[in-house]
Amino acid sequence: MSTSTPARAAGATADFLDTRIGASKLVKEFARKIFPDHWSFLLGEIALYSFIVLLLSGTFLTMFFVPSMAEIHYPEDALPVTMQGVQMSEAFASTLKLSFAVKGGLLMRQIHHWAALMFMAAIVTHMLRIFFTGAFRKPRELNWIVGFLLMVLGLVAGFTGYSLPDDVLSGNGLRITDGITKGVPIIGSYASFLIFGGEFPGVDIIPRMFTAHILVVPGLILALVAVHLMLVVVHKHTQYPGPGRTNKNVVGFPLFPVYMAKAGGFFFIVFGVLALMGATMSINAVWNYGPYDPSPVSAGAQPDWYMLFLEGSLRMMPGQAEFVVGGFTVPLNVIIPAMIVPGILLGALALYPFIEAIATGDKREHHVLDRPRNVPFRTAFGVAVLAELIMLALAGSNDLIATHFSLSINDITNTFRVLFFVLPVVTFWITKRICLGLQRRDREIVLHGRETGTIIRMATGEYVEVHKPLDDFERWTLVGYEAPRPREIEPAEDSRGVRRKGYRLDSFKAALSRVFYEDRIEPVTPAELAAAHSHGEHDMLPGGTDNVEPTALAGSGQDTGHTS
Amino acid sequence: MKALAASRRHRLAPVLLVLLALLATGVVYSMIAPAPKAVAEAANADDIATGEALFVANCATCHGINAQGGPAGPSLIGVGAAAVDFQVSSGRMPMSSNGPQAPVKPPQFTGEQTAALAAYVASLGPGPSIPTEEMVDPTLGNAAAGMELFRTNCGQCHNAVGAGGALSEGKYAPSLMDTPPSEIYEAMLTGPQSMPVFNDANITPEEKRDVIAYLVAQREPAAGGLTLGGLGPVSEGLWVWVVGIGLLIGSAIWLGAKSS
Ligand code: HEM
Numbered sequence: 001m002s003t004s005t006p007a008r009a010a011g012a013t014a015d016f017l018d019t020r021i022g023a024s025k026l027v028k029e030f031a032r033k034i035f036p037d038h039w040s041f042l043l044g045e046i047a048l049y050s051f052i053v054l055l056l057s058g059t060f061l062t063m064f065f066v067p068s069m070a071e072i073h074y075p076e077d078a079l080p081v082t083m084q085g086v087q088m089s090e091a092f093a094s095t096l097k098l099s100f101a102v103k104g105g106l107l108m109r110q111i112h113h114w115a116a117l118m119f120m121a122a123i124v125t126h127m128l129r130i131f132f133t134g135a136f137r138k139p140r141e142l143n144w145i146v147g148f149l150l151m152v153l154g155l156v157a158g159f160t161g162y163s164l165p166d167d168v169l170s171g172n173g174l175r176i177t178d179g180i181t182k183g184v185p186i187i188g189s190y191a192s193f194l195i196f197g198g199e200f201p202g203v204d205i206i207p208r209m210f211t212a213h214i215l216v217v218p219g220l221i222l223a224l225v226a227v228h229l230m231l232v233v234v235h236k237h238t239q240y241p242g243p244g245r246t247n248k249n250v251v252g253f254p255l256f257p258v259y260m261a262k263a264g265g266f267f268f269i270v271f272g273v274l275a276l277m278g279a280t281m282s283i284n285a286v287w288n289y290g291p292y293d294p295s296p297v298s299a300g301a302q303p304d305w306y307m308l309f310l311e312g313s314l315r316m317m318p319g320q321a322e323f324v325v326g327g328f329t330v331p332l333n334v335i336i337p338a339m340i341v342p343g344i345l346l347g348a349l350a351l352y353p354f355i356e357a358i359a360t361g362d363k364r365e366h367h368v369l370d371r372p373r374n375v376p377f378r379t380a381f382g383v384a385v386l387a388e389l390i391m392l393a394l395a396g397s398n399d400l401i402a403t404h405f406s407l408s409i410n411d412i413t414n415t416f417r418v419l420f421f422v423l424p425v426v427t428f429w430i431t432k433r434i435c436l437g438l439q440r441r442d443r444e445i446v447l448h449g450r451e452t453g454t455i456i457r458m459a460t461g462e463y464v465e466v467h468k469p470l471d472d473f474e475r476w477t478l479v480g481y482e483a484p485r486p487r488e489i490e491p492a493e494d495s496r497g498v499r500r501k502g503y504r505l506d507s508f509k510a511a512l513s514r515v516f517y518e519d520r521i522e523p524v525t526p527a528e529l530a531a532a533h534s535h536g537e538h539d540m541l542p543g544g545t546d547n548v549e550p551t552a553l554a555g556s557g558q559d560t561g562h563t564s
Numbered sequence: 565m566k567a568l569a570a571s572r573r574h575r576l577a578p579v580l581l582v583l584l585a586l587l588a589t590g591v592v593y594s595m596i597a598p599a600p601k602a603v604a605e606a607a608n609a610d611d612i613a614t615g616e617a618l619f620v621a622n623c624a625t626c627h628g629i630n631a632q633g634g635p636a637g638p639s640l641i642g643v644g645a646a647a648v649d650f651q652v653s654s655g656r657m658p659m660s661s662n663g664p665q666a667p668v669k670p671p672q673f674t675g676e677q678t679a680a681l682a683a684y685v686a687s688l689g690p691g692p693s694i695p696t697e698e699m700v701d702p703t704l705g706n707a708a709a710g711m712e713l714f715r716t717n718c719g720q721c722h723n724a725v726g727a728g729g730a731l732s733e734g735k736y737a738p739s740l741m742d743t744p745p746s747e748i749y750e751a752m753l754t755g756p757q758s759m760p761v762f763n764d765a766n767i768t769p770e771e772k773r774d775v776i777a778y779l780v781a782q783r784e785p786a787a788g789g790l791t792l793g794g795l796g797p798v799s800e801g802l803w804v805w806v807v808g809i810g811l812l813i814g815s816a817i818w819l820g821a822k823s824s
Contacts, residue, residue, distance in 0.1 A: 037820055038820055039813070039816040039817040039819065039820035040816075042816040042819065042820070043813075043816070046809075046812050046816070080787070081707045081708065081781055082707045082708050082710070082711040082778055082781055083708055083711070084707075084708045085708055086708050086711070086712065099787065099788075100787065106787060106788055110788055110789075113800075114804065114808065117800060117801060117804040117808070118804055118808045118809070118812075121804050121805055121808065121809045122809065122812070125809060125813070168715065168724065169724075169796065169797075262819050265819070266815070266816070266819060269812070269815045270812060273808060273811050273812055273815075274808075277803075277804075277807065277808060279789065280789045280790060281788070281789050281790050281792060281803060281807075282786045282787070282788030282789045282790060282791050282792065283788065283792075283800050284797075284800070285786060285787070285788055285791075288724050288725045288782075288794070289715075289724045290711055290712070290715050290724070293715075293716075295716060296715045296716050296719055296720065297719075297720055298715060298719035298720060298723050298724035298729075299719065299720060299721055299722060299723040299724075299728070299729025299730070299737065300723040300724070300727065300729055300795055300796050300798075301724075301796070302796055302797045302798050303797060304797045304800070304801060305797060305798070305800070305801025305802075305804070305805075306801075308797075308798070308801065396798075397798045398730075399729055399730035400730075400795060400798055400799075402730035402734070402736065403728055403729060403730045403736050406734070407734065408664070408732075408733050408734035409730045409731070409732060409733075409734075410732055410733055411734075
């Protein structure tokens with residue numbers, strides 16, 4: 001009896017919901033959604049679950065945090081010793097009380113902060129997965145934009161949260177924000193006064209940040225996450241190339257029960273890892289920095305990692321770029337590193353799907369992901385932007401690099417200044433070469449099979465290595481891609497010699513397309529495969545001299561890299 | 565009375581008064597001023613002689629035979645016993661390699677030899693003396709006051725908790741996590757190399773002790789768990805990528821592998 005009562009209750013509830021909102025249809029629809037399986041498809045989930053942990057731990061923190069800049073003296077008898085009797089804002093004092101007096105408070109603070117760092121790290125890895133596999137192509141460009149906005153909102157959430165405790169470090173961060181705001185031409189000082197409610201630091205900024213941090217930004221993130229996931233369901237999930245996987249199907253497990261169990265279990269793993277980090281690893285020990293006071297700045301003052309690229313950009317910029325025209329200061333030493341550089345890098349990321357679509361001229365839908373090597377330009381571009389961002393983050397840590405590797409900070413900064421221009425070019429070139437090389441190797445494997453390492457001696461006394469041909473499944477993965485060719489455009493003049501409208505736009509598109517697809521390796525065609533096989537046992541036992549042949553085949557007149 | 569009244573108007577009376585006032589100030593000062601280490605004062609001729617011998621053997625190549633300075637080292641006349649004690653017991657002197665900054669290495673002299681060297685250099689000219697045990701006792705200091713002093717005077721070079729930081733051209737402010745209290749005091753008093761001197765007018769002896777109390781309080785186990793080097797957001801960011809994302813991607817791969 002005891003088992004059937006809850007079951008009946010559940011049945012009754014389900015029936016109630018079903019008859020009123022058609023729940024069963026919804027559940028059935030949803031439960032039977034197919035989700036392909038790959039670990040990299042769980043990266044978005046790490047972000048999602050970190051966000052849930054952020055909401056839970058953040059709710060706890062709001063119950064004790066006092067968002068006020070009123071000055072008080074910390075009690076003489078409260079921990080920590082180093083803060084007794086010190087003058088500070090209520091925000092800072094309540095953060096200390098949360099850490100030392102509230103039961104579980106420090107754990108919650110640390111979980112919250114680690115979850116914030118994890119959230120951003122997961123968003124970035126997720127974004128990298130989307131980028132390098134081409135999951136942003138039609139019809140998912142909009143979801144890429146939604147995702148991009150989520151990343152920006154994540155930055156805002158992290159920054160506003162970092163500023164709340166009102167310690168020296170967060171105050172330093174706000175001071176930089178103030179400086180950057182004031183650096184905006186014309187409206188700068190007005191904007192700064194507007195944000196801070198008067199001269200920096202004022203008494204308004206913490207309450208304002210608080211509203212943004214606990215209400216506005218999480219609300220927007222929540223709404224956009226809902227849109228994001230809805231779009232994932234609407235578009236269906238992409239899948240990696242493989243046998244039987246096409247742009248018209250999805251191969252995977254039903255959402256319920258397999259994927260549900262996996263995803264649900266994964267939530268607890270994420271929560272567990274974050275709790276473990278919060279319990280054992282100290283983070284943002286604000287009592288070390290002390291309450292905010294505009295005068296001191298300690299060595300090793302840095303923002304959280306996701307803002308480091310901005311810090312690095314500012315640290316690298318030579319100060320001489322500031323000049324005065326007609327009584328107005330033009331702070332190019334702020335405008336370039338804090339607005340133009342991040343603007344270009346982030347703008348390029350946001351718009352990339354659209355730029356690539358122009359270069360490709362492809363209007364079809366894509367549901368099968370690319371292997372990064374098969375899109376050399378995109379992969380190389382992504383690696384170059386990534387390398388630039390990592391380099392900027394390292395430049396933001398130049399003092400720590402100097403002390404830990406016993407280097408001169410001046411040398412480090414000068415090196416980074418050079419790398420800023422050289423690194424993207426070099427990483428782009430190297431990555432593209434590697435991709436083309438891997439593609440060539442794939443061709444070779446398809447045409448001649450895998451090396452087995454077994455050497456046999458022929459009757460003639462010749463030694464050859466046995467190559468094992470691929471089976472059809474393996475071959476599918478290696479040949480199932482397209483190598484877009486540069487766009488062909490119609491001539492500038494029509495048959496009667498009249499200049500065609502839109503020719504300039506077209507020729508721009510063609511030029512862009514050439515940049516993208518000039519160098520490429522075509523997949524092996526059935527004809528080529530047949531030709532390779534027609535040498536009889538060729539693919540089983542290729543002789544030494546035949547080794548040049550694959551490259552010749554691969555070239556088909558377009559391949560620029562006849563290096564091998 | 566008349567004689568006294570007359571002598572009060574004597575020509576030399578102001579001079580005498582000034583002399584008396586100076587004497588009184590001197591007496592009061594010697595009573596108020598922190599008593600320098602008694603032993604060092606009593607430094608007998610023996611100590612000084614031992615110190616001189618050690619100096620000639622180990623230091624004179626750079627600092628000159630009479631510590632008057634040479635091409636490879638500054639004059640030590642008037643740097644005081646505190647400077648010698650700091651430089652020698654932290655192992656900086658005798659300097660071995662030519663770097664941007666004399667590195668800390670294991671001390672090369674025993675406590676007695678160091679004291680003798682200090683006594684010798686102190687005998688060359690007056691300078692700051694070695695603080696007493698009591699002057700550097702962290703339990704007598706106020707860590708909260710020390711925190712405020714430290715972050716306005718020292719944090720910009722040594723980091724908020726004294727974890728160390730970079731200066732220009734390969735110079736650096738070292739980590740203070742293991743520095744003994746007497747060396748902290750002496751460093752403030754003598755300002756080694758790129759570090760400014762914080763004399764007793766800048767930071768009083770009591771305040772120096774507060775700074776020591778603050779720095780020693782940092783050595784206790786952190787409230788939040790592993791300190792990750794006390795380096796702030798950069799090391800935290802590194803850990804979230806290495807441990808956090810590392811563990812989670814590992815689990816994701818494991819979950820992915822479970823299906824197929
Ligand atoms: C709040 C942060 C984010 C959350 C919670 C989130 C969550 C998710 C989840 C759970 C999925 C499905 C599983 C997967 O493929 O990983 C997904 C897919 C996707 N996400 Fe995100 N994401 C976030 C940020 C981003 C960002 C920054 C971008 C890129 C700018 C992005 C672009 C996409 C795209 C294009 C898909 C579809 C992928 C496909 O179908 O292969 N997302 N997201």
